[in-house]
Amino acid sequence: MLSLLLFLAGLIVGSFLNICIDRIPLKQSLIRPRSYCMACKEPLPVQDILPVISFLLLRRRCRFCAALLSWRYIGVELLTGCLFIWCYFILGVTLACSKALILTSFLICITFIDLRHQLILDKILVWFAALAVISNLFEPVLSCGDMVSAAVAGGGIFLVIAVITRGGMGGGDIKFVAALGLWLGFKLTMLTVFLAFLLGGLGGLLLIIAGLKKRKDFIPFGPFIAASAWISLLYGEQLIIWYLYIPQ
Template identity: 60%
Template sequence: MYDLVPVFSYLFLKGRCRNCANHISSRYIFVELLTGCLFLYCFFALGISALFLKIVIFTPFLIVITFIDYDHQLILDKMLIWFAGAGVVINLLLNFVSVLDMIIAAVSGGGLLLLIAILTRGGMGGGDIKFCAAIGLWLGLKLTLLTIFLAFIIGGFVSLLLLILRIKKRKEFIPFGPFIAIGAFTAFLYGTQIIDWYLRIFLNR
């Protein structure tokens, strides 16, 4: 139990297992620090509120899915089932997103990526499609579509940068799940402001 306290246990144990003395990957403390920093940022952005409760459940799923996809190019179905189920439950309990909006968003988000996968002949993975469908159950239609838009913008920019820096080669696979997660987190916190800004600047509304 004492060895499972985030960050502090790693520092106290000096990065080694208490029993076998094997090195513990620094990935653990990085993920723990990242999660804590994001929680703190969300607290300052939202305060103690129902939205804060929602995002502290939402964010750890995004982090876990991001790192698994980054390491293994795989988004696990069992993770997505829990993720989708949690979104439905919290929206029903706290009345954030209507059932109809959740259904439309899930079908639209997953369907859009499925269409892209068909048109690009496999340029999008099945895990990405299901991930966007699950995000639809959390965010509703508008923020889900914004999530996908942001994911492509961020993904395109990062991929281009990796190619320029020669960290990745042209035909080398770059997982899309992390970009979906970043887009979803951004849309959750700032989606309404981004949409309002877009309508005001480009459509004069």
């Protein structure tokens, strides 16, 4: 029952994240005007903004101008719902779980804005970093030194790579990893950096093999960092133990 409620909460949060993804890069308010069609600007009635249901009932189209909506809308809603339940299954009803839900929401928002605009916005990262500090006040899991060293080391590694590759890594990625350090602490941040390069390398290779990208095309790195951070948060301790005790 709780998992169903959490899934529904995830759909609603996902619906709000869609508004964030649409509006924050355009510097628009998240509250006003209320939801409208991005194509014809017509305000949407309540029955048209229900997560998932409206998308399916209206067959992906705007009621007024029939513009085709992106699969991203229903995708973000379902993804948020599924990841919320996943966090709950792994962490149960704990403060750590509520922290994971906040982190998950930010990671989804950052990922989809980066995919669309190749940008990780300072405006979001400031809130992201601030909430890491505030949530650690409620349940002090990380020491202050752990958070700061994680932020400096994680951001530092990306800064060095950015310098070596002459801008192959964006400033947004550097700040994103530094902020993640405040959420994850040193150990899990290092794991995140390692996984991000592993996933980024594999992902880039698959995109090139599939013909979706060329060798010189820009591939946003934020989504790989976000996925790695999420895996580290939920499975990091097990992964580290597994790696340390792997038969040599």
